[in-house]
Amino acid sequence: MPASRYTVSDVMTHTAVAIGREASYKEIVELMSEWKVSAVPVLEGEGRVVGVVSEADLLPKEEFRREEPRLPEQLDEASKAGAVLAEDLMSSPAVTVHPGATIAEAARIMARKHVKRLPVVNSVGMLEGVVSRSDLLKVFLRPDEELQEEIRQAVMNELAPGAPLDFSVLDGVVTLRGGLHDRALIPLLARAVRAVEGVVDVRMELDGAVTAPT
Numbered sequence: 001m002p003a004s005r006y007t008v009s010d011v012m013t014h015t016a017v018a019i020g021r022e023a024s025y026k027e028i029v030e031l032m033s034e035w036k037v038s039a040v041p042v043l044e045g046e047g048r049v050v051g052v053v054s055e056a057d058l059l060p061k062e063e064f065r066r067e068e069p070r071l072p073e074q075l076d077e078a079s080k081a082g083a084v085l086a087e088d089l090m091s092s093p094a095v096t097v098h099p100g101a102t103i104a105e106a107a108r109i110m111a112r113k114h115v116k117r118l119p120v121v122n123s124v125g126m127l128e129g130v131v132s133r134s135d136l137l138k139v140f141l142r143p144d145e146e147l148q149e150e151i152r153q154a155v156m157n158e159l160a161p162g163a164p165l166d167f168s169v170l171d172g173v174v175t176l177r178g179g180l181h182d183r184a185l186i187p188l189l190a191r192a193v194r195a196v197e198g199v200v201d202v203r204m205e206l207d208g209a210v211t212a213p214t
Helices: 025-035 072-079 103-113 133-141 144-159 185-194
Strands: 039-044 048-054 117-121 127-132 165-170 173-178 201-206 209-211
Touching: 025 039, 039 127, 048 117, 103 117, 103 133, 127 133, 144 165, 144 185, 173 185, 185 201
Parallel strands: 173 201
Antiparallel strands: 039 048, 117 127, 165 173, 201 209
């Protein structure tokens, strides 16, 4: 199966908007509005990421403006309602990702931690950029011709050399046609094609049977 060609460094925003610990609530809101971002990393020293302030960290000020927390799980959120500086508002430690991580790894972190953006840090925690959900989707903008060439070189020539197979790519959907002597290769071939960054789906039309492996 081919290794992913795309990493976080390929799609991230290298010029990241960031703040210091002493940034005020209003400054943070203004910065998010100006740059149209949902979260900003908090830095100290020469640029080490110590936390992140997100929209979720800012909303308790409005949520608990007139009401006291009623449930135990609301206490942590309510404590931020009176905060005015980034160091008191931020979520720490920050959920981050390394620039060499794959697109899939970054997507899993976002899904597991329920975040929309990740600071990208080097081995010592220094900020190198930010990657967002929309950044991760950039791989699906790859042209069909580019996908077709990579599949030919990295998949077909490796897994099924000489096999009477043909394939096409349309809007990121790959359709394989023909026959395979070894039917056990079908799921392996499907997984290998699906692993190519930018492939939307894989369809199999082999020996007259149409299948869509998951």
